[in-house]
Amino acid sequence: MSIFVDENTKVVYQGLTGSQGRYYGMLNRDYGTQVVAGTNPKKAGTDVEGVPIFATVADAVEATGANVSCVFIPAAGVRSAVLEAAEGGVELIVVITEGVPMHDEAYFYNKLKSDYPGVRLLGPNCPGLISPGKANIGITAGHIAKEGGPVGIVSRSGTLTYQALYELKQKDIGCTTCVGIGGDPVPGTSFIDCLAAFEQDPETEAVMMIGEIGGSAEEEAAEFIAANVTKPVVAYIAGLTAPPGKKMGHAGAIVSGGKGTAQAKMDALADANVRIGQSPSEAGDIMAEVVATL
Template identity: 70%
Template sequence: MAIFVNENTKVVVQGLTGGQGKYHGLRNRDYGTQIVAGVTPGKAGQDVDGIPVYDTVEDAIAATGATASFVVVPPKFAAGAILDAAKAGIEFIVCITEGIPAQDEAKVYNTLVRDYPNTRLLGPNCPGIISPGKCNIGITAGEIAELPSADGPNVGIVSRSGTLTYQALYELKQKGIGVSTCVGIGGDPVPGTNFIDCLREFEADPETHAIMMIGEIGGSAEEEAAEFIQANVSKPMSAYIAGVTAPPGKKMGHAGAIVSGGKGTAQGKMEALSAAGVKVGQNPTEAGELMAEIVAGL
């Protein structure tokens, strides 16, 4: 199994006719993902390398039966694109767009919770999701992900950092450790999917035998995850928290990665996770080595 997406997931790319949409959409298709349609208002009837384009998400769903959407549009239009997909009945939306105003993110998140509870948003400002060998939606390079084995043990990965998502995948690939699903939740202040959402799914997934978590400074998501882990997660975990040397009050890369009021520090997050039984590495490579030790003992 896998979480959120699998080999049966049918994906529509909102923005397929744009440069980034075409590049990543075709890469996802070439990986084996079922990219069944594109959506660009006013360009219905066209196609992108054989993938039909429709004016609306509703039209694309009616023609193809798509259940997931990959949103690759500029910040100005991203919130509207996400809500268009939700209104059309899309169950899983991946938005990689960076630079969406936090107010727009908050409005979209609360609208989804209130009006479209059956729709899950991943992102925005995230690398997406890959269930190796089954489905890849987003900008992750499929070749750095080790396929899961039938008998395991396989690892599930959840990360706030895009770049560290890739490193976590490659650290495990170099060690021959299969990955069930890797989820990049993004580093913005209002993510559609958080650590706890993913941890809950990994805990219930029989194909996932251990979990690797990559966090970073800012906010309280990692501390909240630690509480959840202590009470609800039985599978062994390793983790890494980025930003140990970040000066207080400085934003480090992501909009949500800022230490303020003495809260959200790397040290505090590391201590919370350690107290929950997670093996915490001092750098990404060490987190991978700790996971290798965990897997060797399963």
């Protein structure tokens, strides 16, 4: 199986008429994803390479049965786009856009929680997610992912999301679903959300988790793993050599008061019996050892 998306997922692209939305939307369609609609109120009634354009997400959902939205519009418009998608009736909103103001992220994150509790948000500033062989939504290159399981992947880092997939493919290990949650301060979907979903998925037999310095998400995930996850977890934490006190990477990579360091995260995960790789390649090697015992 897979988590969050599969071969039955139907996607509406908010921003399909833009250059980046069109490029990745068509790549996703070529992969086999059901890209059924796009939105642009000024271009409703037209199409992008055969994909119909609607004025609103609600119109697209009504006409096509779309249940997922992928947001590929400039940062200033993301707040309105997310709320439009939720009001339009989709179950999952994937926001690829980076540079979304933190206050906007906090607003629509809490708005969804209070008014649309059945709608999942992924991102902003994330690569999206891929269930290999079934659906690819976002900017992940489909050819680097091997289908067939048994490993689920969740990652804060976009680039390391891709490397984790490729490390496993090089070892002939398939993936059920790979979720890039993004590293912004207010992520819509957390490590814990994905770990819980993988724990419930019968075809996911092990989990690879990619974290990085800053925040407390990995430490919170470690507590969740210790209490709730029965499947083996392998992790890699980026930023071990980051200079102390220096902000690294994106907005979520902020270390304060000795918390949020790579070593602190690694220690917390090790205490939860998670096996730690010192590099992405070593994490892949450890996962290969784990898979051989399944």
